[in-house]
Amino acid sequence: MRKNIVAGNWKMNKNLQEGLDLVKDLQTALFNKKVKCDVIVCMPFVHLASVNGMIDKTKVKLGAQNCADKASGAYTGEVSAEMVASTGAKYVILGHSERRAYYGETNAILKEKVQLALANNLTPIFCIGEVLAERESGKQNAVVKKQIEEGLFDLSVEDFGKVVLAYEPVWAIGTGKTATSAQAQEMHAFIRQTLAAKYGQAAADATSILYGGSCNAGNAKELFTNPDVDGGLIGGASLKVDTFIPIVEAF
Numbered sequence: 651m652r653k654n655i656v657a658g659n660w661k662m663n664k665n666l667q668e669g670l671d672l673v674k675d676l677q678t679a680l681f682n683k684k685v686k687c688d689v690i691v692c693m694p695f696v697h698l699a700s701v702n703g704m705i706d707k708t709k710v711k712l713g714a715q716n717c718a719d720k721a722s723g724a725y726t727g728e729v730s731a732e733m734v735a736s737t738g739a740k741y742v743i744l745g746h747s748e749r750r751a752y753y754g755e756t757n758a759i760l761k762e763k764v765q766l767a768l769a770n771n772l773t774p775i776f777c778i779g780e781v782l783a784e785r786e787s788g789k790q791n792a793v794v795k796k797q798i799e800e801g802l803f804d805l806s807v808e809d810f811g812k813v814v815l816a817y818e819p820v821w822a823i824g825t826g827k828t829a830t831s832a833q834a835q836e837m838h839a840f841i842r843q844t845l846a847a848k849y850g851q852a853a854a855d856a857t858s859i860l861y862g863g864s865c866n867a868g869n870a871k872e873l874f875t876n877p878d879v880d881g882g883l884i885g886g887a888s889l890k891v892d893t894f895i896p897i898v899e900a901f
């Protein structure tokens with residue numbers, strides 16, 4: 651059956667020492683706690699190897715926030731999926747709306763990244779979601795469907811089974827505006843239906859679909875209670891133990 655997951659996305663926050671301190675504090679807070687979800691922290695590339703060296707993988711799992719769309723070679727400044735995997739990281743966020751909006755990541759580019767991540771045994775946390783104008787004009791389902799179709803639907807059912815999805819309505823990211831519990835459930839059910847039509851109901855039912863967008867201690871429980879919401883991708887609230895742990899405990 652699918653896993654419940656709470657994944658932090660630190661974005662471009664925390665220097666190396668601050669990152670190490672946060673992971674140490676998270677582990678201390680989780681020590682002796684029986685949590686009912688996987689806890690993942692996705693951090694800047696430069697932190698990965700050091701954090702991997704001190705992380706208790708039974709408590710916290712390690713992820714990156716991006717990888718290159720090429721395997722290797724003359725791509726100055728890029729970091730390949732193989733390099734990410736060599737640090738010990740097991741997850742990689744792909745297609746975050748900030749990457750799509752500020753760095754021109756198209757579905758075609760993301761398709762390459764997903765394949766390279768999987769080829770290197772990284773689990774992609776593949777982000778999808780509509781902008782405000784698209785929701786206001788009722789196009790959210792079509793937008794999300796296209797992102798899934800173009801980014802993921804050339805995967806075999808076996809490879810697709812290794813992917814985690816994160817629905818993040820762009821208008822809710824970092825804005826303090828959360829999708830209502832009903833809006834989240836409605837979209838997550840639509841996503842699962844879309845997956846079932848392509849890969850079959852069993853594969854769709856086995857896929858974790860996370861919600862992201864101003865998720866916090868106050869709204870996590872209500873969001874996670876929905877049958878098709880399998881956890882959260884957490885930005886701002888993942889930067890402090892006091893705001894992240896209550897979300898983990900919402901399960």
Ligand code: PEP
Pocket residue numbers: 659818822823824825826862863864865883884885886887
């Ligand atoms: C995110 O960027 O993935 C996110 C969900 O951010 P926030 O929780 O800050 O809205």
